[in-house]
Amino acid sequence: MGKVTGFLEIDRQVAKYQTASDRIRHFREFTIPMSDAEVQKQAARCMDCGIPFCHGDTGCPVHNQIPDWNDLVYSGKWKEAIANLHSTNNFPEFTGRVCPAPCEEACTLNLEDVPVTIKTVEQAIADKAYELGYIVPQPATVKTGKRVAVIGSGPSGMAAAQQLARAGHEVHVYERESKAGGLLRYGIPDFKMEKNFIDRRVEQMQGEGVTFHYGFNIGVDIPAEKLIAEHDAVLYCGGSETPREAGIPGADLAGVHDAMPYLVQQNRRVGREDIDSVGWPSDPILAGGKHVVVVGGGDTASDCVGTAFRQGAVRVTQLDIRPQPPEKEDKLAVWPYWATKMRTSSSQAEGAVREFQVGTLEFVGEDGILTGVKCVQVDEKRKPIAGTEFIIKADLAFIAIGFRGPFTDSVVKELDGKMAISTDKRGSQNVIANTRDYKTSVDKLWAAGDVRRGQSLVVWAIREGRQAAAAIDEALMGSTILPR
Numbered sequence: 001m002g003k004v005t006g007f008l009e010i011d012r013q014v015a016k017y018q019t020a021s022d023r024i025r026h027f028r029e030f031t032i033p034m035s036d037a038e039v040q041k042q043a044a045r046c047m048d049c050g051i052p053f054c055h056g057d058t059g060c061p062v063h064n065q066i067p068d069w070n071d072l073v074y075s076g077k078w079k080e081a082i083a084n085l086h087s088t089n090n091f092p093e094f095t096g097r098v099c100p101a102p103c104e105e106a107c108t109l110n111l112e113d114v115p116v117t118i119k120t121v122e123q124a125i126a127d128k129a130y131e132l133g134y135i136v137p138q139p140a141t142v143k144t145g146k147r148v149a150v151i152g153s154g155p156s157g158m159a160a161a162q163q164l165a166r167a168g169h170e171v172h173v174y175e176r177e178s179k180a181g182g183l184l185r186y187g188i189p190d191f192k193m194e195k196n197f198i199d200r201r202v203e204q205m206q207g208e209g210v211t212f213h214y215g216f217n218i219g220v221d222i223p224a225e226k227l228i229a230e231h232d233a234v235l236y237c238g239g240s241e242t243p244r245e246a247g248i249p250g251a252d253l254a255g256v257h258d259a260m261p262y263l264v265q266q267n268r269r270v271g272r273e274d275i276d277s278v279g280w281p282s283d284p285i286l287a288g289g290k291h292v293v294v295v296g297g298g299d300t301a302s303d304c305v306g307t308a309f310r311q312g313a314v315r316v317t318q319l320d321i322r323p324q325p326p327e328k329e330d331k332l333a334v335w336p337y338w339a340t341k342m343r344t345s346s347s348q349a350e351g352a353v354r355e356f357q358v359g360t361l362e363f364v365g366e367d368g369i370l371t372g373v374k375c376v377q378v379d380e381k382r383k384p385i386a387g388t389e390f391i392i393k394a395d396l397a398f399i400a401i402g403f404r405g406p407f408t409d410s411v412v413k414e415l416d417g418k419m420a421i422s423t424d425k426r427g428s429q430n431v432i433a434n435t436r437d438y439k440t441s442v443d444k445l446w447a448a449g450d451v452r453r454g455q456s457l458v459v460w461a462i463r464e465g466r467q468a469a470a471a472i473d474e475a476l477m478g479s480t481i482l483p484r
Contacts, residue, residue, distance in 0.1 A: 039121055091155065096124075149172050228442070290314060291314055295401065361374045
């Protein structure tokens, strides 16, 4: 906790943004950081609430000890605060930027709609720690002689690799792309998180003995079976990247795309990389001067909205099949859980037209080129309401309705044929492994992150990577010093 009476004396304040008219002119982060003094005041609002729901499974998947580091920040003990935060979260600068903050939903003060600004404080701790030189490599003093391979360098793979290296194992990370980060780098736009934060963590991990191998698509370029044979353990953290099939007629028209190729291309442009990417279409997709329609109401759809505005879209319309949620939730019915209520992302606030309770019937076009999106109002059961059809003008449309599992032409396909790896056969192809030991049906192979649980949050990926690392360390050594 912070100051005993802080929540009574200090108003909740959140970091300000650059104005929309300014921020859509660039792809950099646009949050204006708070001063150290203001961050300390916000940390002081953490109250002696008895049961801190903010850091249980309800609020924080990695179980950040939020009241403890709030108190340390309030007291100006930044070094102790980052040590505490790192004890549960390898990458607080990631989650402090892109996590939707279920911890704030679970905060006791959220009963009055004024939760502690936990996410802001978390980011501030990490950024301050880098500024003061507190984040440095922590190589293991004793090596175990065990070799572990990690397939995929998204947040789960990175977290697991760092933990395993600190336990003394020789760790090799194999990444399909040219840089580490997975969809954290190539899916999340730079205006939400600039990628130098990933680069400096990679540098830290290399200082701890982790070896990164880029441009290796395991299961295609190198057999996964070979990796399993050459290592004492292999952890599969391939992510969830296969788009859900919308089944909308006209999806083959020029101008209709899945969301992820669009986001990946722009992130590669910002990173001064070639837009060609393994597994994604490489024809340029640009929104400048176009009427854009985004089908879907989640974070990926919102990222498409913000990217389109920055590319110079004339108009962006976002379609959500769900009813428009209420402005305010019933606290006594849902707290401390994540509430369904009207939320507006920074990208949507930049000028998007949002249509709720609307189904997408068809992409329409002329001469094979998209000209519009045919829509219809739907009822509470998402059934079309006769006579409510309408067409929205569109030169470019993105389908952003989620992901159904990992790419199936790599590890899963190979091991399904050779070693009968167990997967969820209901269309997702997620690798089956429990959350106790993360072991798959294949000997010496573990799985964690979205490839196991399905598409989820960065914070869940970090949790699973850490827990899988502890399970692997215990399997190799008989016991583990790594926290779960």
